[in-house]
Amino acid sequence: MWVIGSYHNIFRVGRIMMDLGYWVLNDVVWHKTNPMPNFRGTRFQNATETMIWAKKSSDQKKYTFNYQAMKNFNDEKQMQNVWHIPLCTGSERIKINGKKAHSTQKPEALLYRVILSSSNVGDRILDPFFGSGTTGAVAKKLQRHYIGIELSPEYIEIAQERIAAIPQVLCNAAALVTKSKRDAPRISFGQLIESAYMMIGQQVFSKDRTIIATIKADSQLMWQDQSGSIHKIAALIQNRPMFNGWEYWYCEDSHGNLVSIDDLRARYRRENTME
Numbered sequence: 001m002w003v004i005g006s007y008h009n010i011f012r013v014g015r016i017m018m019d020l021g022y023w024v025l026n027d028v029v030w031h032k033t034n035p036m037p038n039f040r041g042t043r044f045q046n047a048t049e050t051m052i053w054a055k056k057s058s059d060q061k062k063y064t065f066n067y068q069a070m071k072n073f074n075d076e077k078q079m080q081n082v083w084h085i086p087l088c089t090g091s092e093r094i095k096i097n098g099k100k101a102h103s104t105q106k107p108e109a110l111l112y113r114v115i116l117s118s119s120n121v122g123d124r125i126l127d128p129f130f131g132s133g134t135t136g137a138v139a140k141k142l143q144r145h146y147i148g149i150e151l152s153p154e155y156i157e158i159a160q161e162r163i164a165a166i167p168q169v170l171c172n173a174a175a176l177v178t179k180s181k182r183d184a185p186r187i188s189f190g191q192l193i194e195s196a197y198m199m200i201g202q203q204v205f206s207k208d209r210t211i212i213a214t215i216k217a218d219s220q221l222m223w224q225d226q227s228g229s230i231h232k233i234a235a236l237i238q239n240r241p242m243f244n245g246w247e248y249w250y251c252e253d254s255h256g257n258l259v260s261i262d263d264l265r266a267r268y269r270r271e272n273t274m275e
Helices: 007-019 067-073 108-118 134-141 153-164 189-194 230-237 261-272
Strands: 002-005 023-032 048-055 082-085 124-127 145-148 203-205 212-215 221-223 226-228 250-252 258-260
Touching: 002 007, 007 023, 007 048, 067 108, 082 108, 108 134, 124 134, 134 145, 134 153, 189 261, 221 230, 226 230, 250 261, 258 261
Parallel strands: 023 082, 124 145
Antiparallel strands: 002 048, 023 048, 203 212, 203 250, 212 221, 221 226, 250 258
């Protein structure tokens, strides 16, 4: 579930949601990169709105979060909870007789992230305050189903015309799906060793080559006087409680170039599994 609003309203809604048993996963701040100015100059310019992303309860085990899609979308960096997106302007802004058809029409870019991050192709999305139909427009482009609820007959007509004008996306389903590493067959570091993708006694490196460790027969690494898994040693080196060793360690190829061990794992999957 996603809810959006000004700080004071969203704070009250958040309290009500928690009273009803919902469990907040994130608050996401929408930073409007082109906010309306405060012409009176009596207070700060309002440049943000807050969104709440929640699951039905703290006991709910499964919910959709397309982490890898969001990371890809953010130039291979983990997506943060502050989204810099401009207000709806230009040709996207629906107008009737030169006037805004809806005073708070949301930009499609905002709903694009919401829908892409927390739903899958074919899912059904409910928007109980449908307005000018931005949710439905984006859902159609991303091949999701939608249900929109709206009191105003005028807005209903605007939304229907808007969505009907969007051509049906005709593309391979693969273009709409991002495979998650969590869904891929589990491969251990030991499997790379026993299959000769890596060798006992081989050195592995940090990305800047300042750290060097040696592979043991039991798939652990030796670093200085410490032994442990690729994750434990990577965390120890960085003084962290935990760290993903697949993202930390590199090995040398036949030309002396560094290759991520995560890339080796991907190669192993391609060559040895039915992924």
